[in-house]
Amino acid sequence: MTSKKRPDWVLAAGHQLHLTGIHFDAIRLRDVRGEAVLHHLGTLTDGEPGPVVREIAGGRWTYFLIPPGSSKDYDWPSGARCFGPAARHQYVGIPAPDGNTYPLSWRCGAPEEGEFVDAELLYGLVTAQLAPADG
Template sequence: MTNAIDPLEWVPASGHQLRLAGVHFDAVRIEGLRGELAAAQLIEAADGDAGPVVCEVTGFRWMYFLLAPGEVRRHRWPLGVQRFGERGSRTATYIGIPALDGNTWPLRWYSEPTVTAPFVETGRLRAVLEGVGL
């Protein structure tokens, strides 16, 4: 992957760090193969410029699709999609964000943020989720 943008303020310079969902971005999370399939189709639909998608390399292999702040609460999401970042929620959720370069294990960018796609476009993601049966 290429580092097509200057690092956003919420992307760490090295390793990985936790960031509070709902502040710099909202997030939706999908488990395992379903998440990987959704991410691959999203990248294809966006001609390779899908916006930030973070993958957990171990465990359930969660895929985190990072949306612009406020987007999660504006839409209904299918079953199997967990959402993070809703204002007014009683819980705070921190999402692991890897650096653009270097050792970021156990996280990695499945799709990096770019100048033209600093966030995943919500409408495109929802269309992909409908297509994969979520």
């Protein structure tokens, strides 16, 4: 039986800010838009979309963690905030897998080593979600 290994950047308890562009890049969406994208992502990945951090206070942000450096391959639409190597000194809060991590939590469980959201699939869903409605 293989044991699952948690990435070094996921603490055993609490939560910690991590500089983006090193261990991961992140795409941030606000409130219901983040939940809608996550719903579609979950449907397309048989319920395993990859690591997604949810902030349940303030803007109710959803952070989709993609491979480090991959955010620069896409022109993310307005409404999606990119945290990656092109931006300087941007941090994302990473919660522990269990325990008191308020206001952060893993939306679909903490990641295993090397597990990320598929950046190309996420880009397609974010672009569709944030596209202006035809009038």
